[in-house]
Every structure is written in C-alpha cells, then in structure tokens.
Amino acid sequence: MAGTYASDPEWDSIQPIPLDDGSDSGAMPLATIAYAPEYLEVTSYLRAVMAANEMSERALKLTEDVITMNPAHYTVWIYRAKILFALEKDLTEELEWLNTVSLKYLKNYQIWHHRQVLMTSKEHFPVLPATELDFLMEMFGQDSKNYHVWTYRHWLVRHFKLWDTPRETQDVDTLLTSDVRNNSAWNHRFMLRFGPRGDNEPDAGMPNSNAPPEEKGKLPVVDEDLVDMELEYAKSKIVCAPENRSPWAYARGVFRAAGRSLLEWKEFANAFVAEKLEDGKSVDVEVKSTHALEWLADVHAQEDMSADAVRMLTLLKEKYDPIRKNYWDYRINMVEGHSSQNVQVAASA
C-alpha cells in the first residue's frame, strides 16, 4: 500500500527522492509504465538510501520490497549483497529467503546470480551446503530445463569440484528417466564427464577449446572405458526415442572428444534404416530415425561413398525432414560438388 513508508516512523529521517523521468526538462519519456503507487513510493525511498550509501536493517528490508515488485532491478541486488556482507548477516537465512523468491519468479536470472555471489564467499560456504542440491531438484520439479538454474549448477560443480560426486550423475539420471529429451540434463552430463577441471584451465564448452581447430573438442588424454560407457549410455537412450536429437548429439560429442570415428556406429545407425529388397535390389526404405540417416550419410561420406551419402541426404530432404529441405540440399552440394576438405567438414559436422 502506498504511504506505508511515508507514515512509518522508522523512515522519518529519510527524504524520499521522487522519480525524475525528465519531463520537467523537456523530455518525452519513452516506454512509460503505469506504475502502482506502492512501487513509486518504495523506489523513491530506495534512491534515497542508495544516495546515502546506507547499510542498515531497514534498507535491507526495503530491498526485499523492491525485489518482490521488480526482481530484474539490476542495482538493487548488488546493493542488497553489499548490505548483507556489511551487516554480517546469516547467509543461510538469505538462501532460505532466496528459495521462496526463486520459486515465485522462475524466469529471473538476477536471483541466481545473487545466489552465486553469496556462495562464492569461502568464509561462509567452505563446502557445499547440504540442502543446496535438494533445492535445485525442487526447482527442476517446476521446470526441468530452467536455464538459469542449470547455469548455476554448472558453476557449483566447478566451484566445489563436484564432477565425480555420485549425486551429480544420479540427479542427471533421474531427470533423463522422467524426460529423455531434457537437453539441459544431457549437456550437464557432458560437462561432468568431459569438462575442464584444472584450477588454471579456463572454462570452455568443449575439451581443449582454445586449441587449433583440428584439436578443438578432443581430449588430450582419453579414458577409453569411460568413452565406451558413455556411448552405451547414449545408445540405451536412443532406442527409447530414436527421434530424440539430444543423445545423438551427445554421442557425436563423445566421439569427437575421444578422437574416434563415427564409423564405429555404422551398424547401430543402420538398424534404424530397413531396406526392402526385391531380387537383391533396394525398392523401398523404412526409416525409424532421421538422425540415423544423417549419421549414415556422414559415415558414407567418410568412406568416400558419396552416392550413398547423397541417397541418405535425399531421403531426409524429400521424405523425412522436409522443413530442412534447403539445408539438406546444402549438405548434398557439399558432398557432391565441393572440395574434399569441405566434404570432410560436412561429414564430421
């Protein structure tokens, strides 16, 4: 309710600073919003305490009010964090409050950045708080692909070195069991298995990221057992839903990281493409996965059997993936017309 601050003795000492949208100096404000009177009041007190650099309980409480009306306010969060540290507040309590705000504003990113700012304090959080991952799973219960939560979780893994903790893999498995198409969970799994770990090693979306192009994505040291396990894992998920793009992409990433050839999966991919033969000649094809067709096209191109590669790409273009007709034409052109270097690129792309 507007007037809450004006009539509160606690705020007597503060002269609120009203919004100056420039109208007095001849400006015509753009993107004007029909603000609620309460919002105008609370932000006028926020400007006043910020101008005074006030670090106080009442200012902390005020930021909470602003945040519930406008959680995307980019300085109020920085101000709040500064007050928390200045007053030596209990950050565990702050996390609990954040939990309720996070569940209310699912799409907001500042909340998660603030959480990261708090969690960065080694003094307060020398180890991962016990309930942290449970809360993240609660968030995933609301939206299992919430980008901000996943970004935060990546950061947590790196910060607390959680790659090999059983809990990380368990949570990923749980999420993939309930939705095998959860690409965020697939991505997290890749990071757990193949992400950089060294303290001085920069973060990167692929192993060996800043290496020359031919080395990029390849692990310097390969654990072949791990690679085999991950490829089997991907296979087990592909047969659940062969049109699911995520595990196919995951497998390509694994092959690339290991420096191994897509040819290893020729037989597996072939099982999704049944040729109907009459007198030993193929008269029709039954296809169970477009991604298997593309895999075979890449395999054939690597084997220098460009006619077979083109046949696969043409099936995609004409029968199974018409939305990408122009793209498949582009790929056919690469296989047929362009230099061998480009064919290689297309094959491994």
Place this chain on the structure above:
Amino acid sequence: MSRAFGESNLVVETDPIMAEPVFNRERHIKYFLRCLKTFLPGLYTSNDSNRMLLAFFAVSGLDLLGELYNKTTLEERQGYIEWIYHCQVPSGGFRGFTGTNFGLEKRTITNEAWDPANVPSTFFALVILIILGDDLSRVKRLECLQWLPKMQREDGSFGEVLGPHQKIEGGGDLRFCCFGAGTRYLLRGKDGDNLKEIEDIDVDKLVAFIEACQTYDGGIAEGPFCESHSGHTYCGIGALTFLGRLSDNHKQTALLSPGTEGFESLVKWLAARQTSELGDEEDEDEGNSEPDESQSLPDQFGKIHLEESFHKLANLPTLTTQPIKYAGFNGRCNKYADTCYSFWNTATLAMMDRLQLLDADRNRQYLLEKTQHIVGGFGKSVGEPPDLLHSYFGMVSLAFQGEAGLETVDPVLCASHRAVQHLHTLSWWK
C-alpha cells in the same frame, strides 16, 4: 530475396482451403503507436529496468513499419531524444531506466555505483538516437569508449555494470559481450587513428571467450559449458560480426569461416532449430516435456536384443503421410517454437550468410497464423497476448524474408538499413 526463396512448398499448394496468410500492417502500426505514446500496462513493472530496451522496440518497431516519421511529429522525436540524453550518466554510457537516477546534485564518487551506466542499455540508447536521426553530438563518446574496457573481465567476457570499487557486476554472459562490442562499433567507427590514446577492449580475449562458449552440439551457450541457446548464439555471432566489421586485418575466427568445423556445425545446429512442434496441442502439459514417442522400451540397452527392440520401434511418417504446414523455431534442442526464436536463429543465419537454408514459407505461416495477434503485435507462442519483445522480433524475422510493408533490417544492429545509413554519415564514420 523473396519470401518464397523460389520453391513453393508442396503442402501449401495441395491444400485448397488454405487462404494466403496476411501480415496485418495497419494493426501492427496501431499496436506500436500505442506502445510508444501511451502507458504500458502495470505488468511491465518487472521490466522497469529494461525500459531502454522497451523504448528501442517501440521506436524501432514503428521505423520498420516505415511510419516513424509519419506518425510522430518533429517535437515528439526531439522529446524522445531528450529522454535518451536524460538517461546518459555523467561518467559516460547510459542507464537502463530513470529509476536509478537520484539527481546530479546528490551524485558523489561514493554513491555513483548505484546509478551506473549499463552495457546493453548503452547500446540500445545509441541505436535509438540513430533511428531518431540524432547526430550523437551530445554523447560522451570518449568517456564511453574509456568505460568499455573497464567492463571486460580477465577471461575476455563483459559484465553489465560497474559496482562499488569499480567491480564488474552482472553475469558473465554473451549478451554483455555482444552489446559491449556493439557500442564499440557504434562509437569507434573508422576513427581508430584518432583514438590511439584511448584504451581499447581486448579483442582477442573476447573472441577466445566466445569461441569457448560453443558446445559439443555446435550451438553457443551463455557461458562455457552451459547449454547451447539461440539467444546467446545470436549474441556470440553478433559480437564477432561487430568486431569483424571494424577490422581490416584481423584473422577471421573459425565461427565465421565457412568450411570450418566450427562454422558448419553451428549452421547445422541453427537449421535444426526450425520445428513443427508448437506446443499448442490441447493435452500437453505447459512447458514440460515435448510430445513423445513411445518410451516403453527397456532402458538397459546392453541387456536387450538389439534386433527385437528395433522391430518394436515405429516407422517415421513421411511428407506424404503427414503434411507440415507450420514451422517456427525453438531456442534449445527439444523445446517448443517461440516467436522470438524466429528472430534469434534467422538473424544469426543472416549474419553467417546462410539465411537461404531456412524454410521461409513455413516460418511465415507460423508467425502470421499462429502468433500474430488480432489486436496487432505478436505473442510469444500460440494463443498468447502480444508483448513488445515478441512483436518486434516477429516482425524482424518476417522482414528478413522480404515481407511487403516492412523496411529491410541489418541483422546485427537489429535496426533498419535506413538507420544504419544515418550512422555512417556521422563524423567518425567518414
């Protein structure tokens, strides 16, 4: 480039009851005029700090419709320009909204961090000024160029604002990289020789950071090892394009070099974003998992007989058994289509000179028949009310495809070519 890219598609031609969808230009003009000249509803309060971005959508939207200079008076445009300058902070750069401003007389070295210049807002403020025909003569150009390197982190990425003690605050994501590079582009121009005294950003580090954000599936993520995402992919390629447009002798990055693995895997990833899964089937749960094939097969692949399990899998439908009329774009693998991703993906393809790879007809059908709103503007997805962001991006995606009634758009500045031409008349661009 016509909206048909030549080939008409089979499905549309064989459907006799399909009327040609219409871009409802008059309604969109009314929608953008309303957003420009009247109060936005209170629901926008949670976007208060993004007012500069909302202002950009309103002004640029009317500009794309070719009506900015017809439907506003000179006084109004001058008034808008004054408001943008009202958002300039004394130390250079622009704030994202007037809400942080506690007044010049109260501003001191110890409290100015609470009213900082904001990286994306600075870019959008400059673009709005350019669209409105301003000559940027009152922009604190050198101060702004000096502020940019202070916004760059050790790892090459950019933050959003400078906090207390000059600390870089805000996430480390590619949005800030893009608009940092964009602001540098707008204000540096061809004036490199005269700016030798001004410290520049570390271009090589920025390029390396963006390259590190490419993931194993070819797309680009918010930061290293996050999930690939079309919005961040646009920002990554946008930043590289801004940098590339200003450098004559820089070595081209792999991400912008056709034929390299980095480039071709990104093209593939972008093409894969076009989807007929619109999330509009009645029985689907909101936001959760996408329509699914049978998952009745056992999970433990190793323990089942391959051949048996493959027999149980259904054959895929073909074009003739299941025609597809609409195809928008998603922003991540296995998500539903959303109007703004028709922009993020096609704009990126346009910057990479691969726009011809999309299915323009089906994208147009999706935008005009599924998310164009009866009152004007576009909604986020099927059946949603219009909002400024989706209305603007829906139009830009159509503009790339040559929709009649829209100006042509520069994909990286995300504004009309007319506005870009004005930029290039400024003194540091000559």
